[in-house]
Amino acid sequence: MAAQIIDGKALALSVRAEIAREVEQFHEHSGIRPGLAAVLVGDDPASAIYVRNKKIACEKAGLYPEEYKLPSSTSQEDLYALIQKLNNDPKIHGILVQLPLPNHIESKIILEAVSPHKDADGFHPYNVGRLVEGDPVFTACTPKGVIHMIESTGQSMSGKRAVVIGRSNIVGKPVALLLMHRHATVTVCHSRTQDLPAVCREADIVVAAIGRAQFVTADMIKEGAIVIDVGINRREDGSLVGDVDFEPVKEKAGWITPVPGGVGPMTIAMLLQNTLESAKRSVTPS
Numbered sequence: 001m002a003a004q005i006i007d008g009k010a011l012a013l014s015v016r017a018e019i020a021r022e023v024e025q026f027h028e029h030s031g032i033r034p035g036l037a038a039v040l041v042g043d044d045p046a047s048a049i050y051v052r053n054k055k056i057a058c059e060k061a062g063l064y065p066e067e068y069k070l071p072s073s074t075s076q077e078d079l080y081a082l083i084q085k086l087n088n089d090p091k092i093h094g095i096l097v098q099l100p101l102p103n104h105i106e107s108k109i110i111l112e113a114v115s116p117h118k119d120a121d122g123f124h125p126y127n128v129g130r131l132v133e134g135d136p137v138f139t140a141c142t143p144k145g146v147i148h149m150i151e152s153t154g155q156s157m158s159g160k161r162a163v164v165i166g167r168s169n170i171v172g173k174p175v176a177l178l179l180m181h182r183h184a185t186v187t188v189c190h191s192r193t194q195d196l197p198a199v200c201r202e203a204d205i206v207v208a209a210i211g212r213a214q215f216v217t218a219d220m221i222k223e224g225a226i227v228i229d230v231g232i233n234r235r236e237d238g239s240l241v242g243d244v245d246f247e248p249v250k251e252k253a254g255w256i257t258p259v260p261g262g263v264g265p266m267t268i269a270m271l272l273q274n275t276l277e278s279a280k281r282s283v284t285p286s
């Protein structure tokens, strides 16, 4: 039987509707509107689209958005100063620095300049450490969205075998930690893994975060597995495909996410959720 499709667009819409309700309730009793500042340096068209979509999503959910579009010639010092200003701005509860930054700016220095209490993307080492401890404050948006999608199947992660393909700091590693904290038995695969298909075939849950078009094929998937495709790959004809060979894998998996319309929309929804949670914490600090 063909897999059930985990519709990221529909799931994200329902999460965003719930966030919009909570934002209004929070605003009613605190007078505060959760604020998200997005900082874009340079004129990368894809980054500009991401930032615009995040701003629109913020407005629709009733959050207060600020957008900073800086020229690619912006110095590291000026960008650092802007981050400091946002760290101290009480209207802002989440700061997002769109990556990649121009080559002359050290991303690590800028990401660490963001206050860990406003780190909506969850990239600051403090938040990474909290995640490792199993006591996260801000969790990176894409990994958080992945877990939400697995939860939407109604299947428990406890005791299941999970394989994460990819070990990046922004996707693979945090996804593996989140799965481990939900009591899955997790294997992280990467470019040096030997006999990757055999490892994948053991998995009840497969998360693909590789960046290689249609890399995960049906022979790598156990019957009935949950398959989450994080990859976004642009083909020569301009269309988007994931890291999973969707059509054949769909015939074998139990649940599968499409690309586009899968993990991508959930990432934005989780960014809004992180900003709302941050605004709530700002009035009731732990």
Ligand code: NAD
Residues within 6 Å of the ligand: 142, 165, 166, 167, 168, 169, 170, 171, 172, 189, 190, 191, 192, 193, 196, 209, 210, 211, 212, 230, 231, 232, 233, 263, 264, 267
């Ligand atoms: P990355 O390049 O930082 O990491 C890729 C990982 O894949 C590496 O750990 C590498 O070891 C592994 N890998 C590469 N070739 C492999 C192979 N042949 N076999 C096994 N493992 C291999 O990428 P990333 O930032 O983690 O992103 C991964 C994909 O997810 C990309 O397509 C990216 O565009 C997409 N992405 C999507 C979202 C979203 O919101 N949907 C967010 C972030 C990233």
